[in-house]
Amino acid sequence: MALDRWIALLFVAFCCVYGYAAFFTMDGLLPPFMQRNPVWPSTFPKMLAVGGALVGLIVLLGLEKPVEEKSPGATDINLARLGDYKIGQAVLLLSLMVAYALLLRPAGFLLATAGFLVAGSATLGERKFHVMIPVACLATGGVWYLVQEVLGIFLRPFPFFLGT
Amino acid sequence: MLEGILIGLEAAFSIQNLLMVIAGCLIGTFIGMLPGLGPMSIIAIMIPVAIGIGDPAAALILLAGVYYGAIFGGSTSSILLNAPGVAGTVATSFDGYPMARKGQAGKALTIAAVSSFAGGTIGAILLMIFAPALSSVALLFHSAEYFALMVVGLSAIAAFAGTGQVAKALMMTVLGLILATVGEGALFNMPRFTMGLMDLQSGISFITLAMAMFALPEALFLVLNPARGAGQGGSGKIENLRFSRAEGRAMVPVIGRQSLQGFFIGVLPGAGATIASFLGYAVERNIAKGDEQAEFGKGSVKGLAAPETANNAACTGSFVPLLTLGIPGSGTTAILLGALIALNVTPGPRLMVDTPEIFWAVIISMFIGNLVLLILNLPLIPYIAKILAIPRNYLIPFILFFTLMGAYIGQNNATELLMLVGLGVMATIFRFADYPLAPLLIGFILGTMLEDNFARSMQLYRGLGFVLERPMTLALLVLAAILVLLPSYRARRARLRAQGVADGD
Numbered sequence: 319m320a321l322d323r324w325i326a327l328l329f330v331a332f333c334c335v336y337g338y339a340a341f342f343t344m345d346g347l348l349p350p351f352m353q354r355n356p357v358w359p360s361t362f363p364k365m366l367a368v369g370g371a372l373v374g375l376i377v378l379l380g381l382e383k384p385v386e387e388k389s390p391g392a393t394d395i396n397l398a399r400l401g402d403y404k405i406g407q408a409v410l411l412l413s414l415m416v417a418y419a420l421l422l423r424p425a426g427f428l429l430a431t432a433g434f435l436v437a438g439s440a441t442l443g444e445r446k447f448h449v450m451i452p453v454a455c456l457a458t459g460g461v462w463y464l465v466q467e468v469l470g471i472f473l474r475p476f477p478f479f480l481g482t
Numbered sequence: 483m484l485e486g487i488l489i490g491l492e493a494a495f496s497i498q499n500l501l502m503v504i505a506g507c508l509i510g511t512f513i514g515m516l517p518g519l520g521p522m523s524i525i526a527i528m529i530p531v532a533i534g535i536g537d538p539a540a541a542l543i544l545l546a547g548v549y550y551g552a553i554f555g556g557s558t559s560s561i562l563l564n565a566p567g568v569a570g571t572v573a574t575s576f577d578g579y580p581m582a583r584k585g586q587a588g589k590a591l592t593i594a595a596v597s598s599f600a601g602g603t604i605g606a607i608l609l610m611i612f613a614p615a616l617s618s619v620a621l622l623f624h625s626a627e628y629f630a631l632m633v634v635g636l637s638a639i640a641a642f643a644g645t646g647q648v649a650k651a652l653m654m655t656v657l658g659l660i661l662a663t664v665g666e667g668a669l670f671n672m673p674r675f676t677m678g679l680m681d682l683q684s685g686i687s688f689i690t691l692a693m694a695m696f697a698l699p700e701a702l703f704l705v706l707n708p709a710r711g712a713g714q715g716g717s718g719k720i721e722n723l724r725f726s727r728a729e730g731r732a733m734v735p736v737i738g739r740q741s742l743q744g745f746f747i748g749v750l751p752g753a754g755a756t757i758a759s760f761l762g763y764a765v766e767r768n769i770a771k772g773d774e775q776a777e778f779g780k781g782s783v784k785g786l787a788a789p790e791t792a793n794n795a796a797c798t799g800s801f802v803p804l805l806t807l808g809i810p811g812s813g814t815t816a817i818l819l820g821a822l823i824a825l826n827v828t829p830g831p832r833l834m835v836d837t838p839e840i841f842w843a844v845i846i847s848m849f850i851g852n853l854v855l856l857i858l859n860l861p862l863i864p865y866i867a868k869i870l871a872i873p874r875n876y877l878i879p880f881i882l883f884f885t886l887m888g889a890y891i892g893q894n895n896a897t898e899l900l901m902l903v904g905l906g907v908m909a910t911i912f913r914f915a916d917y918p919l920a921p922l923l924i925g926f927i928l929g930t931m932l933e934d935n936f937a938r939s940m941q942l943y944r945g946l947g948f949v950l951e952r953p954m955t956l957a958l959l960v961l962a963a964i965l966v967l968l969p970s971y972r973a974r975r976a977r978l979r980a981q982g983v984a985d986g987d
Contacts, residue, residue, distance in 0.1 A: 322650065322915035329653060336660060339675065357940035359670040362933045363663050370656040376649040382970055383646060383977065397914045403706040411705060411882060412903055418886060419899030431883065438879030442705070453876065461887065471534065471891055 321397060326377035333374060337367030410441045426476040431458040486834070487610070490842025493539055494850060502535075502544040503847050507854045508862075510551020515559045516877070521552035522813045522920075523700055526692035527884050529821050530891040538825040539840045543847040545818055546801075550602060550851045551859070553755070553797060557594045557790060558863060562587060570755030570793045573763040577778065577785035584781055588723040593783060594790045595860045596725075597737055601791035602852040604741035605748070605798030609805075610845055612749075613834075616806040620831035625938040626948040630958035632932045635809045636925060637962040638751040641969055643918050648969050651918050655925040661686055662929025669937050681897040688820040690889040690902050691926055695919045696813070697885045698906030703913075704878055723860065725783070732774075733787045736766055744792030748799020751811035755793040755800075762792030798848060804829055805841060809928070813920035816927045823927075 340363035348358060376382055418434045425433070435454035436447070444450055465471050493499060506528075513524045528548050532541035556571040561578035574594060581590035623631065636655050643651035664675045665685025676682040740762045747758040766788040767778045778785040800811045808830030810816035822829050827840060834841045889902040909919055939948040939955075949956055 320915075321911070322917065325912065325915050325917065326653065329657065333656075333660075336675070344674065355941070356944050357937045359667070359672055359674055361940070362936060363660070363674070366656055366660050366663070370653070370660060373649055373652045373656055377653055382649040383973060399707075400914075404708070405706065408702050408705045411702075411878075412907065415882060415886060415903050416900065419896050419903065422890070422896050422899070434886075435879045435883060438882060439875045442875040442878060444873075444875035450876070457880070465887070465891060471894065 323378055323380070326374045330371050330374035330378060333367050333370040336363065337371065340364045340367050407441055411438060414438055414441065423474070424478050426478070426480070427462055427473040428458055428475045429477060431461070486614070486838050486842045487846070489839050490844075490846040493839045493843035494543070494846035498537075499540055499543050499843065499847065500850065502540050503547045503850045504854050504858065506544040506547020506549075507551040507554075507851055507859060510548035510553075511555040511558070511855070511859050512551075514552030514555025516555075516881075520556065520696065520700070521549050522692070522817060523697035524548055524552045525814060525817045525821075526689060526697055527888045529689050529692070529817070529824075530888050532821055533824050534891075536825075538822065538827040538837075539843045541821060541825055542818065542840065542844050545821060546844060546847060547851045547854070549797060549814060549818075550598075550794070550848075550855060553793060554595065554598055554855050554859060557598065558591060561590045561594060561786075570759050570796075571789070572756070573759040573789035574786065574793075576763060576789075577780070577782045580779070580781035581786065586722075586781070589725050590781075590786060591863055592723045592860065593725055593729070593733065593786050595856050597733065597740075597787040597790035598794040599852045599856045600737045601741050601744060601794035602798055602855075603849060604737075605745045605795035606845060606848040606852070608742075608745045608795075609798055609802060609848070613802055613806050613841075613845070616802065617831045617834045620807050621835075623831070623954075624952070625935040625942065626952045626955040627958065629932060629935040629939055630955040630962070631807060632809060632928050632935065634958050634962045634965065635751045635803070635811070636921070636928065636932075637965040639811075639921050639924055641965040642750075642757070643921065646973070647916075647918060648966060650916070651921045652966065654912070654917055654919065654922040658922040658925025658927075659929040659932065661691070661922075662926045663933070667930065667933070669934055681895065681901075686901065686905075686926075687889070687893050687898060688817075688824075688923075688927060690893070690898050691905060692817050692820070692923060693885045693889050694902050694905030695909045695923050697881070697888075698902065699910040699913050699919075701878055701881045701885065702906070702910050704874065704881075708874065729783045732783055736784050736787045737791045740766070740788050740791035741795045744795030745799040747792070748796030749802045749811070751803060751809065754812040755796040758796035758799075759789035759793040762788040794852075801844070801848075805833060805844070806831060808833075808931070810924055813923055816920070816924040820927050 340360045344360040344363070345358065348360075352358065414434055414437055418430055421430045421433075432451075432454045435457065436450055439450050439454075440447075462473060462475055466473050466475075494503075509528065510521070510524060513527075514521065525545055525548055528545060532544050535541050535544065553570060557574045557578070560571045560575035561582050563579075578590045578594060581587070640648050640651035640655055662685070664682055666673045666676075666683055673683055743765065744755075744758040744762055747761065748754060763778075763785060766784050767775060770778065770782075770784060774782065774784065797814075800815050803809045803811045804815040804819060808819070808828060810819045819829060827833070827837065885906075886899055886902065889898050890896070912919060912922075940946065942948065943951060949959065
């Protein structure tokens with residue numbers, strides 16, 4: 319089964335769970351005075367759950383015939399060429415993003431950001447650290463100054479043990 | 483209207499707003515030139531900055547400037563590298579790149595800039611004429627009509643997704659609507675689908691979703707497939723920005739036709755700059771004669787001017803439904819709508835009445851934006867184009883960092899970053915499976931309004947009676963159904979006809 323139909327199958331399952339929550343759980347929690355209203359908080363989600371499941375089934379069962387595929391170009395996104403793609407690098411970068419999210423508060427903005435930029439470029443194969451580290455530090459400092467001082471949005475610059 | 487124009491002139495010509503237009507156009511051009519980063523990603527990245535400004539007029543002017551700049555920047559990378567940053571500028575590369583290969587990169591850029599300027603300016607004039615008229619009609623609409631109108635908008639966006647893609651686009655729209663129901667709505671004052679998580683209490687942030695749908699997958703694709711953003715084949719030095727008088731004369735009728743055609747295509751929800759530019763190119767090629775037609779695809783002036791004029795006119799046209807009905811016709815205008823809502827401005831027919839300074843300042847700033855692109859950006863292009871030389875090892879971490887920052891600044895919450903990564907991976911898988919993502923974002927942004935208007939109509943008419951009692955609502959809902967079913971019907975008929983031919987009937 320092609321990836322788009324797997325996604326449709328997951329979507330139909332998701333709509334069923336969503337619909338279950340809308341039809342059963344939510345209505346059970348509704349206070350009595352709201353039950354007289356013509357529209358409940360679950361009304362719209364119920365419609366979406368039914369509509370979503372129907373549309374998902376159309377994709378899943380292939381009721382809408384696809385047009386003839388044109389061959390994708392070298393720069394197009396093509397699942398068939400997944401093996402040629404640099405999946406390892408992409409997964410590493412995503413892991414770095416997750417690490418950044420988790421470390422942003424405890425490590426402080428400056429350390430976390432400079433670390434992310436240097437580690438990110440190293441992941442992509444950059445080995446000129448004498449260029450990358452100063453560039454990352456300058457950019458981090460610049461962005462911190464812009465966000466904190468110009469836009470007035472608080473970003474803790476240093477790690478938690480150095481205070482705010 | 484004259485009074486409105488004067489208010490707009492006063493607001494748009496304030497020092498702050500002039501700086502916004504200039505900054506927006508420059509930033510847009512700068513980033514829009516990077517292959518793979520379209521206007522949607524750039525505007526999503528710029529939203530926290532725009533919201534930080536606080537003044538809705540200035541914010542919208544900045545974002546609109548970024549929008550034009552990005553389209554212009556996209557044309558530049560199409561012409562110089564044959565690597566369109568945006569789908570709307572793909573047609574530009576058909577004749578722009580061959581021209582650059584012939585050593586006429588400077589001329590090609592000037593033609594693109596002049597056509598964009600003309601398309602954008604004529605589009606803005608048409609917007610000034612049509613927007614107030616449509617606004618006054620829209621003032622007669624009630625919640626029921628608004629609900630139906632939004633359904634029409636969403637259906638049209640799905641219908642324009644292309645043959646064989648309508649169900650997928652509808653699926654994405656429904657997913658967007660479902661995501662919009664997460665959190666505590668204003669109407670019911672109770673949390674829904676938060677799974678007990680405090681972080682979901684206020685719903686999913688639209689900036690996070692916009693970043694996850696557009697900026698993050700594009701950056702990941704640049705990592706996955708380095709050929710996608712490869713800057714090889716740069717056309718060397720850019721010099722001699724002039725075109726001849728004869729070429730100018732050839733461009734005039736093309737610009738005239740394509741400004742009108744592009745604008746009206748842009749007004750339609752879901753059509754937008756991409757369809758306008760391809761259609762513009764096709765129409766001009768078909769009506770060209772003999773030698774001129776043969777020149778198309780090999781560096782024709784008309785072939786370059788047509789898509790450039792049409793896509794800019796369509797960009798302006800797409801502001802008509804946004805400013806008058808509060809319904810975005812494209813992913814980009816959907817992001818602009820989200821930004822406006824974040825700034826406590828609700829676009830729609832009341833916008834012109836309640837806050838004319840915003841409405842008119844945006845329209846006037848369109849003229850200024852186009853002028854800035856022509857006067858300021860064009861001479862700077864040889865220097866701005868140097869950004870194309872930044873190695874990807876540096877570029878990609880920075881794109882990812884700005885994506886993370888955009889999501890973080892909006893909410894000041896690190897959980898938002900984890901959501902961004904999760905949604906971004908989901909969006910990347912959707913892209914691999916050829917699902918369109920713009921309907922998801924438009925569904926998400928319209929979701930709350932759609933439900934509010936639906937609930938209000940239900941309460942007013944004590945049930946679904948509003949569909950039958952208000953003929954306009956019924957007509958709009960029927961139109962929505964036709965829009966969704968028509969592509970399938972036509973595809974089926976075409977298939978049957980083809981089978982018939984094959985069988986010898």
